[in-house]
Amino acid sequence: MFELYFLFSFMIAGAIIAVTVKDLLSSVIAVGVTGLGVCLTFLVLKAPDLAITQLVVEVLCLIILIRATIRTDLPFATTGRWFFNTFITLAFIILFLGISYIALLDVPAFGYPIMKVARVYLEQGFIRTGAANLVSAVILDYRAYDTLGEATILFTAVMGVLAVIRKKGRKKIGEIEEGQDE
Amino acid sequence: MGVYILCLVLFSVGLYCMLRKRNIIKIIIGLIIAEYAVNLFIVLLGYRMEGRAPIYAANQEILNMVDPLPQALVLTSIVIGLAITALVVGIAMRIYERYGTFDITRINKLKG
Structure with a gap:
C-alpha cells in the first residue's frame, strides 16, 4: 500500500508541474514522468501486460508531442477576468x-x-482457451470483437492523421511526384 | 478508499488543465493526464489484496489472482488513447500552420 501512495504522489506532482510550467517542452517532459509513474503503478497492481503497453505508448506519445512543440512559439496569454475564470473552474x-x-x-x-464474471474466467479460462495468460485469453478469445473494434478505431485514426497532416492535395495524372512531406 | 481519492485528484489536475488553459498543447496534455487517471482507476477497481498476476504457472504459493477483465479492457483503452492523441496533435499542428499560434483566443476565423 505504501508504494501505491508514493507513486500516486509522484504522478500528481508531475501532473501539477506539467500544468503550471510555462515552457511547452518542459511540460511535455513532465507528462512523460506521469506516464512512467502510471507504468510503474501498473506493475505494482500486478498487470505486467498493461505496464509493457503503457511504456511503449508513453514513448510514442512523447515523440508525437515533441514533434508538435518543437520550433513553435510560447504564447503567454493574460486576459482580464482571470479571477472569474479560475473561480468557476475550481468551483466545478x-x-x-x-x-x-x-x-x-x-x-x-x-x-x-x-469478480462475478471474472471468477468464471479464472476457473475455466485455461481449460476453454488454452492460454496461460488470462488477459490475452480475454482480449483474443472471450472478447475478440472488442479487439476487432479497437483495430478499426486505430485504422480510422491513422487515416484521419494522414488526411489532416498531408500538405498537398492529390496530384493529377502525369504530374511528377516531388517527394514525401514530413 | 484513499487510493481512489488520489486517483480522482490526478483526474482533477487534468480537468483543470483542460478547462483553464488557453494553449492547445496544454489542453492536449490535460487530456492525456485525465486519460491516465481513468485507466488507473479501472485497474485499481480490479485489484485483489495479496493477489498475483493473472498468468497460470506451475508450483505457485499464492492462489488468488487479480481480476483479468479490467486489465484486458484497459489494454484496449490505452491503444485507443494513443490514436486519439495522434489525431488531436495532427489537428493542432494544422491550426499552428494556419494561424501561427496555439492560443485558442486568437483562432477566430472559423466561420465561412
Missing part, C-alpha cells in the same frame, strides 16, 4: 470531487472486488 472541480466522493461510497473497498 470541487463539485465534481464532492459528487464522486458520494459515488465512491458504494464502490467495494480497495482490494476486495466483486
